[in-house]
Amino acid sequence: MTSAPQRRVPLLPTVLVLTAVALMLALGVWQLRRSEWKGDMIARYADAQNLPPVAWPGTASAREAALYRPSSLTCLQVLAMRETAGRSVRGQSGWAHVARCRLAEGGEAEVALGWSAAPAPPVWSGGRVTGVVAPAGEDVRLVADPPQAGLEALVRPDPKTLPNNHLSYAGQWFFFAITALVIYAMALRRRADPVDLASSATGR
Numbered sequence: 001m002t003s004a005p006q007r008r009v010p011l012l013p014t015v016l017v018l019t020a021v022a023l024m025l026a027l028g029v030w031q032l033r034r035s036e037w038k039g040d041m042i043a044r045y046a047d048a049q050n051l052p053p054v055a056w057p058g059t060a061s062a063r064e065a066a067l068y069r070p071s072s073l074t075c076l077q078v079l080a081m082r083e084t085a086g087r088s089v090r091g092q093s094g095w096a097h098v099a100r101c102r103l104a105e106g107g108e109a110e111v112a113l114g115w116s117a118a119p120a121p122p123v124w125s126g127g128r129v130t131g132v133v134a135p136a137g138e139d140v141r142l143v144a145d146p147p148q149a150g151l152e153a154l155v156r157p158d159p160k161t162l163p164n165n166h167l168s169y170a171g172q173w174f175f176f177a178i179t180a181l182v183i184y185a186m187a188l189r190r191r192a193d194p195v196d197l198a199s200s201a202t203g204r
Helices: 011-048 060-066 166-192 194-202
Strands: 070-087 093-103 108-116 127-136 139-144
Touching: 011 166, 060 139, 070 108, 070 139, 108 127
Parallel strands: 108 139
Antiparallel strands: 070 093, 070 127, 093 108, 127 139
């Protein structure tokens, strides 16, 4: 009576590997789509730089539409002043001075007043400010142009500096998928030929 032949391809490990590979390929395709979306967004922001001035945005949808466009606001009262790392229009590293304002238009907003080499806060009591709408986390701020409070001009917000790493992420997921398939194929080959594996272990 002969024994049943050994299954050459184990079912459960194969299903797990193929599922993982399918997931990695799906993530790679998703990153490709994200890369295309991000590129279109950056191009839209670049075009916005040449559009006419827009009223200071008061809602989330208006803020998105106003990004990188010229705008203006009236700082009725300076609520707070803070300093953060910044770069001047001449490329110098230093400090950006940012005022938190209560607006005559209603609500509050941040205004990046300008640049200096020292962190000492400037004296500024508010007023009408023109500039460019720039992203600030989940919110926006106005980067003053011309600068205020005797400060130097900050570098103009540029959408080209926004990161778009999705294409490299897609390549990584595709590489992981190919690597998983190659490693599993090598494991199956060794499993299918145990005689050669034993011979190599004994040196025959």
